[in-house]
Structures are given as structure tokens and as C-alpha cells.
Amino acid sequence: MRIEFTKMHGLGNDFIVLDARERALPPIDSAAASALADRHTGIGCDQLILLEPSSEGDFRMRIFNADGSEVEACGNATRAVGLLHGQPARIETLGGLLHASPSDSGISVEMGKPRFDWDRIPLAYAMDTHSMPVGWDELTDPIAVNVGNPHVIFFVADPYAVEMDRLGPLIETDPLFPERINVNVAAVTARDAMTLRVWERGAGLTRACGTGACATAIGAMKRGLVDRRVTVTLPGGPLVIEWREDGEIVMTGPATESFRGSFDPADYGMPAGGTKV
Ligand SMILES: N[C@H](CCC[C@H](N)C(=O)O)C(=O)O
Numbered sequence: 001m002r003i004e005f006t007k008m009h010g011l012g013n014d015f016i017v018l019d020a021r022e023r024a025l026p027p028i029d030s031a032a033a034s035a036l037a038d039r040h041t042g043i044g045c046d047q048l049i050l051l052e053p054s055s056e057g058d059f060r061m062r063i064f065n066a067d068g069s070e071v072e073a074c075g076n077a078t079r080a081v082g083l084l085h086g087q088p089a090r091i092e093t094l095g096g097l098l099h100a101s102p103s104d105s106g107i108s109v110e111m112g113k114p115r116f117d118w119d120r121i122p123l124a125y126a127m128d129t130h131s132m133p134v135g136w137d138e139l140t141d142p143i144a145v146n147v148g149n150p151h152v153i154f155f156v157a158d159p160y161a162v163e164m165d166r167l168g169p170l171i172e173t174d175p176l177f178p179e180r181i182n183v184n185v186a187a188v189t190a191r192d193a194m195t196l197r198v199w200e201r202g203a204g205l206t207r208a209c210g211t212g213a214c215a216t217a218i219g220a221m222k223r224g225l226v227d228r229r230v231t232v233t234l235p236g237g238p239l240v241i242e243w244r245e246d247g248e249i250v251m252t253g254p255a256t257e258s259f260r261g262s263f264d265p266a267d268y269g270m271p272a273g274g275t276k277v
Helices: 030-036 075-087 164-172 210-222
Strands: 003-010 013-019 048-052 061-064 089-095 096-103 106-110 141-144 150-153 181-190 193-199 230-235 235-241 249-253 254-265
Touching: 003 075, 013 075, 013 249, 030 048, 030 061, 048 075, 048 096, 061 075, 075 096, 075 106, 075 210, 075 254, 164 181, 164 193, 181 210, 193 210, 210 230, 210 235, 210 249, 210 254, 230 254
Parallel strands: 013 048, 061 089, 150 181, 193 230
Antiparallel strands: 003 013, 003 254, 048 061, 089 096, 096 106, 106 249, 141 150, 181 193, 230 235, 235 249
């Protein structure tokens, strides 16, 4: 039995979405996720997204990075599944219950409240996360924010002058970050505008990172560099991030369905099967 999928993206950050809400699928493990995500031997994506029934929300969203690691949050994918659902959705994730609402200006998602304490990022030892006394070459004095998943943010003059292919993996896997880290390099261009590039934990340099945009906007607001509503422009395009007075982060931006297809689970080391739930 072939497995159907929907290929989607948020500003070029792309996903394979598998829907097990009505029909059970063979178990997806990190090996199958990374095989499907492989752009040379698989279908190719930054993250594999698995939708399942949920007792807490309208459905559950599981997120696997291209390296197979299962993680807590994915902003762009949350908008994508919000588009797929077609109406307001309460989405259960490892990082908490998120609310996605389709609107005429794209999909808005309440991404939860940021966390700043060193052991909530997490870091390997106590440190002032607002201005961290660490650096990697020209990337110094970062701020760390957890928005369901962990991010470190460096403010630079030109994000496109940073050697992300070298510094990204170096920082991502530094022992300071016991769960690894998403690496953000950003420039503030106005009180309501920033540019951003992200080396993603478990996925590398992506065209966009929703949680990276959220974490970076919050970091800039914490440092007084921007107002509480800011447009963050990534290589794939802009996202609008607002830090509401109640502490909730609200991200608004586009989501796109690219195409639908199917694959043979045997081609990805998955057991056959899958029955009606
Ligand atoms: N690489 C991230 C997950 C995907 C985040 C990104 N695709 C987004 O849109 O938020 C992590 O390991 O935490």
C-alpha cells in the first residue's frame, strides 16, 4: 500500500506532510524521516511533518528534522498545516498547544511564550542568556531564547557576510548546548524591520525558519532594538512577529501547498500496512 503525502513550504522552508489523523500509517522513526528528507535519494525536505489524532487539540503535529531528530516546534510547518486544516486549529506539539488561524494576510499562529532562563534554553551551565559571554570568530555577545525550541541569536551588520556553512554547525553542536541549537544571524534595519539567516538544528541553512524569526524578534525586543511588532525578512521572504502584551508570540505569514504524491514505504525501510483508525 503506497503512502500519500502533501509537499508544502513556508517561504521556501519545505516539508513532507503525512496525515495519520483518519488512517493509521506505518510507524515513522528517525531513520525513515531522514531517508524521506534526503534530497538525493529521497523525496527531499527540511522537515518531515506527521499529523496524528490528539486528545488535547484538533490534532497532533510531530516534527522530524532532515537528520531524523524529532523536535518541539516548527513555525513554518505550523502555518502549513494550518492552511491544510483550512480553519482555526488547536495543534498539539511537543512544545505545547499552538493556535493557527487562516486569515486573508496569511496564517497567524500563537507560538506560545518565550523562555529565557539558562536551564530552559537549555545551556550546559548557568549563564546570563541576555548577553552571553561566548563567541565564535566574529559572532559574539549572543542572546538565547527558547520558543518551544532552542535558539541562539547574533546581531551583525550583514547576515549575508557570515560564513554560515562553517560557523553554523560549529555552534549548533557546541557542548554549551546539550540539545544542540538553532543558529540565527540578524541585522536590525529599522524599529520594525530586521533581516535574518538561520542555520537550523538538524536541517542546516534553510530559506526560512519560523521559530528563528520569533526568537530573533523577541531577542531584539528584549535588547530594545525594535518595537513589539516587527517584520523579519529571511532569504525566502518576510514574516510578521508580534510580542503581545499577554506575553504570547504571534507569527503571521504565508504557507503554500506545492503538490501531492505517494511513495512505497518499502523504499524507505518502513513496514507496509496502515489500517483505518
Ligand atoms: N530545526 C528546528 C525545527 C524546525 C524549525 C523551523 N523549520 C521553523 O520553521 O521553525 C529545530 O530543530 O528546533
